Amino acid sequence: MTTMTRFPGFKAITLSAALSLSAGLALAGDDTVTADQILSALKPAPVTRGLSVGTPQVDPSVKAREASFLATVRNRKTRSLSLGEREQIAEIADAKPKIDLEIQFDYNSADISKASMAAVQELGKALSNPSLKGSTFVVAGHTDAVGSEPFNQDLSERRADTIKHYLVDKYGLAGSDLVTVGYGKTKLKNPDNPTDAVNRRVQVVNMDTKTASK
Numbered sequence: 222m223t224t225m226t227r228f229p230g231f232k233a234i235t236l237s238a239a240l241s242l243s244a245g246l247a248l249a250g251d252d253t254v255t256a257d258q259i260l261s262a263l264k265p266a267p268v269t270r271g272l273s274v275g276t277p278q279v280d281p282s283v284k285a286r287e288a289s290f291l292a293t294v295r296n297r298k299t300r301s302l303s304l305g306e307r308e309q310i311a312e313i314a315d316a317k318p319k320i321d322l323e324i325q326f327d328y329n330s331a332d333i334s335k336a337s338m339a340a341v342q343e344l345g346k347a348l349s350n351p352s353l354k355g356s357t358f359v360v361a362g363h364t365d366a367v368g369s370e371p372f373n374q375d376l377s378e379r380r381a382d383t384i385k386h387y388l389v390d391k392y393g394l395a396g397s398d399l400v401t402v403g404y405g406k407t408k409l410k411n412p413d414n415p416t417d418a419v420n421r422r423v424q425v426v427n428m429d430t431k432t433a434s435k
Contacts, residue, residue: 291400361424
């Protein structure tokens, strides 16, 4: 039995929160997505020096627990993650800069569709930007609801792996900076239409705890 440890101070994750975008940005594979748009969504939130109203404050103990947990999932095989670890990743990711890229894959396949290849290339350019150097990114694969839960879980993991391998091979990103996770059909983007192609997507999250200076 897997026991999931929740971090104090984190909000309980909800479906809508899990699929929200830090910049309110939803980019489909058929649309023109640019590296600048992805970069803008993934940049750490700016803070001002000193204490002021509205300035985000991060509990150092929470940051330490985040870093400790992320260290345990670095360099792990995607399919080795337990259900508790997957949900823990999602819970941490809830408060991080993220972007939901509707990268399409061939049906029942982990092969990136030709229509979405440009989006993956723009993602590679964005994650290679010096302003994101040192960040750890979660690459989360999602499927539609066609098929069994075990089948879709495996498919989502393979899709996340495909994106990671492409980024490492084509853009020289460090594999240890990319944590891959699959959620199968458990977090549908369009639950009203479970078979909609938009559910077959990849979410990228900047898990780094640094903040950008104004």
